[in-house]
Amino acid sequence: MKNLLILGAGTAGTMMANQLRSKLKKDQWQITIVDQNKTHYYQPGFLFLPFDIYTEDQVKKVGKKFIPNGVNYVQKKIDRIFPEENKVKLEDETINYDILIIATGSKIAPEEVEGMKGKNWHKNVFDFYTYEGALALRNKLRDWQGGKMVVHLTEMPIKCPVAPLEFAFLADSYFKEKGMRDKVELTYVTPLSGAFTKEKSAETLGYLLEEKKINLEIDFAIESVDNENNKIIDYGGKEVEYDLLVTIPTNMGDDVIERSGMGDDLNFVPTDHHTLQSKDHENVFVIGDATDVPASKAGSVAHFQSETLTDNILLYKDGKPLKEEFDGHANCFIETGDNKALLIDFNYKQEPVEGTFPFSVIGPLKLLKESVFNHWGKLAFRWIYWNMLLKGIPIPFVGRNMSTKGKKL
Ligand SMILES: Cc1cc2nc3c(=O)[nH]c(=O)nc-3n(C[C@H](O)[C@H](O)[C@H](O)COP(=O)(O)OP(=O)(O)OC[C@H]3O[C@@H](n4cnc5c(N)ncnc54)[C@H](O)[C@@H]3O)c2cc1C
Numbered sequence: 001m002k003n004l005l006i007l008g009a010g011t012a013g014t015m016m017a018n019q020l021r022s023k024l025k026k027d028q029w030q031i032t033i034v035d036q037n038k039t040h041y042y043q044p045g046f047l048f049l050p051f052d053i054y055t056e057d058q059v060k061k062v063g064k065k066f067i068p069n070g071v072n073y074v075q076k077k078i079d080r081i082f083p084e085e086n087k088v089k090l091e092d093e094t095i096n097y098d099i100l101i102i103a104t105g106s107k108i109a110p111e112e113v114e115g116m117k118g119k120n121w122h123k124n125v126f127d128f129y130t131y132e133g134a135l136a137l138r139n140k141l142r143d144w145q146g147g148k149m150v151v152h153l154t155e156m157p158i159k160c161p162v163a164p165l166e167f168a169f170l171a172d173s174y175f176k177e178k179g180m181r182d183k184v185e186l187t188y189v190t191p192l193s194g195a196f197t198k199e200k201s202a203e204t205l206g207y208l209l210e211e212k213k214i215n216l217e218i219d220f221a222i223e224s225v226d227n228e229n230n231k232i233i234d235y236g237g238k239e240v241e242y243d244l245l246v247t248i249p250t251n252m253g254d255d256v257i258e259r260s261g262m263g264d265d266l267n268f269v270p271t272d273h274h275t276l277q278s279k280d281h282e283n284v285f286v287i288g289d290a291t292d293v294p295a296s297k298a299g300s301v302a303h304f305q306s307e308t309l310t311d312n313i314l315l316y317k318d319g320k321p322l323k324e325e326f327d328g329h330a331n332c333f334i335e336t337g338d339n340k341a342l343l344i345d346f347n348y349k350q351e352p353v354e355g356t357f358p359f360s361v362i363g364p365l366k367l368l369k370e371s372v373f374n375h376w377g378k379l380a381f382r383w384i385y386w387n388m389l390l391k392g393i394p395i396p397f398v399g400r401n402m403s404t405k406g407k408k409l
Contacts, residue, residue, distance in 0.1 A: 005097035009035035012288030012302040013103035018392035049134040081260040106289035110249035115225035146183030147243030159297035173337030268292035274324040295328040333378035341374035
């Protein structure tokens, strides 16, 4: 019997367990998946929790429910990987493997910036990238009387790179609905030279910030958070004052990657961009946010990767050459507030452009243009996530590689 071990039962690990169990013979391959958490969180829902659009129950479920029969589920913390010895140490046991899949994701590291996780953490300095952070922010916003709200991005890469902008747009809409928009000064602070990383979408998104009267502060490389005077300070001495700071701290791979000596400076694992094989160990594969590939860190990306990786694991076990197939395909809805959203579809080489998706002319979704239909697409993604994506069920009409159909290139 051979062992395939999956580290992390988040979006990517759960999809891999589902896809591989039906393809690897049960009398030849044992599959084990390990995660420290009992709960599986729908992280895209963390954007909606602070605005009371989703409830707690809509963003979390028991993780084991999504692991297929015939996969051994271990709920423990992973201590260290020994890739030279093909084994992984958990809190109190060691598991050997023939093939390893690392799917340990990424997490926020507010301690990387001086003062960020200081005495005001979750009092007037919040994140919404964790369940606890999003809930604490929701409770704060319910009674907040207004003032200066700063939405801040520390550095790239972060998971779901559009989420901070979406937060700013939704905040505008939330305060308008509460009849207190005139009491809130909204500012978006970013280390980038525009509203977003991709040039064409930066134009559209920058325009939307202007339209919604959200100030934009660019090229801001944060040095510290001053908790006494409620301001953030950058290395050049620029300062931005806040009453309520909503920050996206540095995102890093899990500490287990650092302890195992397998990561870069941010604990992301060097990974072949197209095969998803580890660059250092041929029987180790990496998927989702844990990789260092220059694709977006998003559930949709993990989904496209899972299809290529499933094929490559089957090829690898048979000693055949791997498919150099993954093209960096990402597909993201961007909430723009007032019940509208944009959609972007891109890959390593092609930046987001206007057009229709998934079909030419008829769409029905619009690329880089706001529409109510796109907003419903974003909300429908939650159902698709729990019922299709995690279970490894292919999403109709959306291929693993980016299609040029409908795109105005
Ligand atoms: C606010 C927000 C909004 C988002 N919006 C979108 C969106 O609209 N669309 C989209 O496609 N994506 C979105 N994402 C991103 C998406 O959620 C992630 O990219 C996706 O979950 C990555 O999957 P993953 O399996 O790589 O990591 P995760 O799903 O984070 O899973 C990693 C798992 O590894 C486990 N783990 C890590 N280290 C250890 C250890 N040492 N021991 C045991 N277990 C460990 C963790 O407990 C976790 O369960 C959003 C994310 C956030 C935070």
